[in-house]
Amino acid sequence: MATSGLIAIAAALAIAVSTIAPAVGQGLAASKAMEAIARQPEAAGEIRSTLILSLGLMEALTIYGLLIAFMLVAKI
Amino acid sequence: MEETAHALFHIGPLEVTGTVTTTWAIILALTVLSWLATRNLKDVPGPLQNVAELAVSKLQSYFTGTLGEKLAKQYFPIFATFFIFIIVCNYSGLLPGAGHYAGFHVPTASFSVTAGLAVIAFFTIHVIGIREKGFGKYWKHVLTSMTLPLFFLAIIEQVVRPFSLALRLYGNLYGEEAVAENLYSIFPIVVPLIIQVLSLLFCLIQALVFTMLLSIYVSEAVE
Numbered sequence: 095m096a097t098s099g100l101i102a103i104a105a106a107l108a109i110a111v112s113t114i115a116p117a118v119g120q121g122l123a124a125s126k127a128m129e130a131i132a133r134q135p136e137a138a139g140e141i142r143s144t145l146i147l148s149l150g151l152m153e154a155l156t157i158y159g160l161l162i163a164f165m166l167v168a169k170i
Numbered sequence: 171m172e173e174t175a176h177a178l179f180h181i182g183p184l185e186v187t188g189t190v191t192t193t194w195a196i197i198l199a200l201t202v203l204s205w206l207a208t209r210n211l212k213d214v215p216g217p218l219q220n221v222a223e224l225a226v227s228k229l230q231s232y233f234t235g236t237l238g239e240k241l242a243k244q245y246f247p248i249f250a251t252f253f254i255f256i257i258v259c260n261y262s263g264l265l266p267g268a269g270h271y272a273g274f275h276v277p278t279a280s281f282s283v284t285a286g287l288a289v290i291a292f293f294t295i296h297v298i299g300i301r302e303k304g305f306g307k308y309w310k311h312v313l314t315s316m317t318l319p320l321f322f323l324a325i326i327e328q329v330v331r332p333f334s335l336a337l338r339l340y341g342n343l344y345g346e347e348a349v350a351e352n353l354y355s356i357f358p359i360v361v362p363l364i365i366q367v368l369s370l371l372f373c374l375i376q377a378l379v380f381t382m383l384l385s386i387y388v389s390e391a392v393e
Contacts, residue, residue: 143232143382150379154334157341164348 098170105166112159116152123148178272188275189283196258196277229253236385241302241392248294252287253381259283260343260373264366269347279343281336288336291384299391312391331387335380342376 127145131138177185207222215223229250233242242249256278262268263276277283299308316324346369353362 140235146375147379147382147386150338150375150382154338154341157338157345160345161337161341164344 101166101170105163105170108159108166109163112162113156116155119152120149123152188271188273189277189280191273192262192275193259193277193283196255196262200254200258225254226250233385236382237389237392241298241388245298245388249381249385252291252384253377256287256339256380257374257377260377263343263347263373264369269351276343276347278339279347281340281344284336284340284343287339287380288332291335291380291387292332294384295387295391298388302392308391315390335383339376339380342372346372 123145127141130141177187178191179186203218204222207218211219230242230246233246233249236242237245259276259278263279265274267274268276269279278287296308299312302308303311312328346365349365350362350369353365
């Protein structure tokens, strides 16, 4: 296969696979957070901040994959 | 990853790029705003002083929740500076012309700036720990808080923390810019709005996450 084609496939694979697991993790975190808010609405502020912090940490993993995809696309 | 890192002009041996000039502009804007907001402090505040008091009190209450009252009061300037600087840098990407003119390049969309912020954050964590606990006791505390089986993983995690802070911020901002450019080249009128609306939310979240993580690391170092 031509090198340029391999690099293109690698870039697509990088971003595609790196969104799967963080998305699942963020969905789990959000669902537990919503259950917790429903159970105890007066703690909603604290739960919301902790939820946003956890989502930010998981989002970073997708961003690492996106960065690699951009670097690869620049080399096609 | 930096296509726009060419120098605009030189001051002695140092190059001044578009990122540096934008950072200067943001520093100037924040200084003028702060001076205007605190000029004639009144008991019944005018609008600008009201906004400033709101920002300071909200930030202070958040840091008090994470760090405890004494530490939050003592180290409030550096945490609040991180937050305000990062959030203003992030939102400057939504201004018209960001990234297209030679002198206007969103600062946090450059890895140099976010790496610099991460280095400052790294030293902040250790300096605050040393100041609070004393030099020898702080390092003893750091070493004993890593349990033996996971020792090497914990050391790697300590080293990786500033990298992850820098890369998270840089990746989000650079990704927003790159996606906006690609959408612009597809259809220039309404399509880039998609990423810019998302960017309204994500710029705030990234500034929050950076500052929250910094305060959590400091609370771990001091506990």
